[in-house]
Amino acid sequence: MTTEQAPAASIDPWQVAQQQFDLAAERLNLDSGLRRVLREPRRELIVHFPVKMDDGSVQVFTGFRVQHNLGRGPAKGGIRYHQDVSLEEVKALAMWMTWKCAVVGIPYGGGKGGVIVDPKKLSQKELEALTRRFFTEIEVLIGPERDIPAPDVNTNAQIMAWMMDTYSMHVGYTVPGVVTGKPISLGGSEGRNEATARGTVFCVVEAVRHLGMELDKCRVAIQGFGNAGSIAATLIGDQGATVVAVSDSIGGIHNRDGIDIKRVIRWKKEHGTVQGFPGATDISNAALLEVDCDILIPAALENQITSRNADNIKARLIAEAANGPTTPEADQILWKKSKFMIPDILCNAGGVTVSYFEWVQDLNRDHWSEQVVNAKLKEIMVKAFSETLQIAQRDSIDMRTAAYLLAVQRVADATAMRGLYP
Secondary structure, three states: OOOOOHHHHOOOHHHHHHHHHHHHHHHHOOOHHHHHHHHOOOEEEEEEEEEEOOOOOEEEEEEEEEEEEOOOOOEEEEEEEEOOOOHHHHHHHHHHHHHHHHHOOOOOEEEEEEEEOOHHHOOHHHHHHHHHHHHHHHOOOOEOOOEEEEEOOOOOHHHHHHHHHHHHHHHOOOOHHHOOOOOHHHOOOOOOOOHHHHHHHHHHHHHHHHHOOOHHHOEEEEEOOOHHHHHHHHHHHHOOOEEEEEEOOOOEEEOOOOOOHHHHHHHHHHHOOOOOOOOOEEEOHHHHHOOOOOEEEEOOOOOOEOOOOHHHOOOOEEEOOOOOOEOHHHHHHHHHOOOEEEOHHHHOOHHHHHHHHHHHHHHOOOOOOHHHHHHHHHHHHHHHHHHHHHHHHHHOOOHHHHHHHHHHHHHHHHHHHHOOOO
């Protein structure tokens, strides 16, 4: 672990999520009973399950599925495979999903799942065995009208296909709507792969217009070069912006005159990292956040912008393509420095929005063109951005607080209206 990552690792994401909620609940003057309900997850499932490895040995893995709130519809949220997955992290991510779905107005509650594993150390056969066994263990909570998983860190369309098949084998017929982020051939949606990045760029375009900036004169730095980061880099480049720095889990590269993203994508495929790319200087992930640029897109993991480095961020506009990349303390520093933040629960909601489209198509046994998907996505993202900005301007508050006020109010209204059973 590098020294620059050490402080982030010690931050409890669940405390951050609750802190963000408390701020919104306080401003909304929420009823204390309702506040207690929304502050905790509805359900937390921990499973320990055996998997037979290729060498014949049996390993036991630990996994989680958390449902935060089901007031507005079935739970929705990804499943991640990562060696650092913890229950606290999954709870935080489930809560963020609740607010995210509410901000963009789609009829879901928040859920999240994870397995403590480094999938890069597994063979394809071991990965499939782990996936099917884990899904069988959490299936007590899962269903197209109950809880709909999706891909997240280190999971993909193939893993979703195995999960859908496992569920379908158990019920005896094909149920495409039980997961989203599937291959197109199994009921996946056009445009799903690019959705998180595309939603982020729709928000950036709106923010740039609001701030009176010109996108074709903006320099952009992107931390994280996975699905969201690499596609956001391509899409924002297509809009005329200059990408000056990108990074992956190993490190980053920087060139103040701009980087050819298509060539970087090819380089990463060949070398396993963006580092060493010709014509660019290697930098650390921490240094990337502080490069001289106009727009910063954190698209990696949580707790990257903290009270330690928030003062050094030069970008005027920060667009959170990752979940929880900024701590509450850092938020206050950035707000005082007049930085414009598009918060994660709005900025990266393109993924769950197109997941919702996929689910609707599956339930109706329908299939939309990519043009239709992207047009519907743009309409929802632009509307959500505009509603959040209106609240921010009305109350003279930052965009994260505004997004939380919008989301928490919607969830609180639904929860209060339904009442307590029995």
